[in-house]
Amino acid sequence: MSEKILQEISEQLQKGKAKAVKELVEKAVADGVNVKSILDDGLLSGMGIIGAKFKNNEVFVPEVLVAARAMNMGASVLKPLLAEAGVEASGKVCLGTVKGDLHDIGKNLVKMMMEGKGLEVIDLGTDVPPEKFIESAKENDCQIIAMSALLTTTMAAMQDVIEAAKTAGIRDDVKIMIGGAPVTQAYCEQINADCYTPDAASAAEAAAAFCKA
Numbered sequence: 182m183s184e185k186i187l188q189e190i191s192e193q194l195q196k197g198k199a200k201a202v203k204e205l206v207e208k209a210v211a212d213g214v215n216v217k218s219i220l221d222d223g224l225l226s227g228m229g230i231i232g233a234k235f236k237n238n239e240v241f242v243p244e245v246l247v248a249a250r251a252m253n254m255g256a257s258v259l260k261p262l263l264a265e266a267g268v269e270a271s272g273k274v275c276l277g278t279v280k281g282d283l284h285d286i287g288k289n290l291v292k293m294m295m296e297g298k299g300l301e302v303i304d305l306g307t308d309v310p311p312e313k314f315i316e317s318a319k320e321n322d323c324q325i326i327a328m329s330a331l332l333t334t335t336m337a338a339m340q341d342v343i344e345a346a347k348t349a350g351i352r353d354d355v356k357i358m359i360g361g362a363p364v365t366q367a368y369c370e371q372i373n374a375d376c377y378t379p380d381a382a383s384a385a386e387a388a389a390a391f392c393k394a
């Protein structure tokens with residue numbers, strides 16, 4: 182029963198039917214389907230299939246964009262449910278996708294999960310230049326700068342943000358967290374970031390731990 186609706190969510194997402202995806206996600210929630218399963222086996226599964234087709238030139242940018250919109254609509258229904266009752270951390274995070282990079286689905290998931298942990302997230306959006314991360318962290322007194330990158334060509338911008346934090350004299354005051362499909366633990370060590378996590382849920386856990394420390 183739940184497998185059928187998850188399959189439908191995945192299929193409608195691949196077709197870019199945002200309204201149908203939203204309604205199906207609402208129905209799955211009402212039917213008591215596990216929220217993490219809706220995210221992983223419905224929404225992310227559909228996005229994964231689109232990703233593979235994109236790579237093989239079976240679908241192109243417009244199809245991927247409408248699928249991404251459907252993904253964001255579906256995920257927005259889950260947002261309040263991803264909050265873990267009673268697990269409250271207090272802290273502020275500046276979050277964005279690095280300069281030159283327009284991918285925001287992973288970043289939006291990281292935001293949702295962090296907010297679910299009680300953290301305040303200042304969302305700088307996509308294509309964020311290093312100086313904007315720094316200005317915002319200073320202005321808002323953030324404990325964490327969190328960056329997402331999806332392209333091998335843009336992940337180098339993470340190092341630019343670290344250098345800009347050093348130049349601005351705030352490197353010791355903030356933890357720098359990085360993630361995104363091409364990013365690895367080895368890269369984290371190479372650029373002297375503080376933390377790499379492979380997914381949004383573990384990013385939120387690490388951020389909450391930093392803010393409690």
Ligand code: B1M
Nearest residue numbers: 232236282283284285286287329332333360361362380381
């Ligand atoms: Co783009 N794209 N894209 N794309 N796109 C990829 C990333 C690609 C792998 C596709 C492919 O060829 N197989 C490829 C990158 C190749 C590379 O560099 N290695 C690629 C390319 C090449 C491009 C363009 C250059 C294509 C072109 O124009 N010729 C172009 C670049 C535009 C730009 O950014 N300047 C481009 C454009 C686009 C769209 C605009 C059409 C669209 C983005 C829409 C949007 O985001 N609103 C798009 C999409 C959707 C994808 C794929 C299909 C899906 C990405 C996604 O959202 N995944 C992607 C293929 C794929 O990944 N299979 C692809 C779902 C999302 C939940 O995963 O963001 O990885 P992800 O987040 C994960 C983890 O990585 C982690 O948490 C999430 C899971 O919980 N995570 C973090 C993410 N950020 C984190 C931060 C953290 C911790 C964890 O701490 C701070």
